[in-house]
Amino acid sequence: MPDPNPIPDDVKWRLAAEFSAKLPFLYDRAFRAELGDRYDEIEQEVWMEAAAxxxxxxxxxxxxxxxxxxxxxxxxxxxxxxxxxxxxxETLEVSKDGAVIVIRRCPFLSGKIDADSTGGHAFRKCMAFTLTAVPRLNNGFSARFVRTMCTGDRQCEIKVGKSEPAATGRAAKK
Structure with a gap:
């Protein structure tokens, strides 16, 4: 059996990352037909937990x-x-309290993943991860998707900004 150590680290990393990016879509294909809409609920919980x-x-x-x-x-x-x-x-700073992550290339949407498993399903994975991860990094901030490649935009744009204070009083009770 060949020793894996002579394989350059960048090659091992690229192959591992390609597999990791493909894995959620393999699960999607295997379980969505059986679980139907319930699959999205379950998977969202997994991605939110992965945000840790x-x-x-x-x-x-x-x-x-x-x-x-x-x-x-x-x-x-x-x-x-x-x-x-x-x-x-890349990151664009738009103000002291705001920045935008511009994603130009996403491994979830590369040609290496079966097109039947991308699109709206990819967005739900990314959204659950990102919207949970940002406030875990700093609970004073939140994220909001402005554009998404998996729904047809040329690039993804995710605004990171100060979290809005929770509504209180009468308006919150409506």
Whole structure:
């Protein structure tokens, strides 16, 4: 049996990341037909729980999370670590309390994953992960999707900004 050590780390990382990005869609194909709409509920819980990984990675690597730009940059770093080097993005700082993650290439939408498993299903996975991960990194911030490639936009845009205070009083009771 060949020793895996002579294989360059970047090749091992790329192959592992491609497999990791494909795995959710393999589960989707295997279980969606059996579970129907219930599959989306269950899977959303899995992706929300996976968002805890973002916090753990940020903590282990001492990544900054104090400002909106810090949170956005840390999310980009975490997404590359979890989803692989094929993930291409940048962060734009729009204000002291706001930043935008612009995703130009996503491994979930690459040609390496069966097209039957992408689209709206990919968005639900990403949304559950991102909307949960951002406040876990810093509970003073939240995320909102403005554009998404998996629903036909040219790129994804995720706004990271100060969380809105919870509504109180009469308006909250309606």
């Amino acid at each position: 990984s973002a916090f753990e990675i940020a903590k282990i690597l001492s990544l900054p999370v104090g400002t909106a730009k810090d949170v956005a940059e840390t999310m980009r770093t975490v997404m590359v670590i979890l989803f692989g080097p094929e993930f291409k993005s």
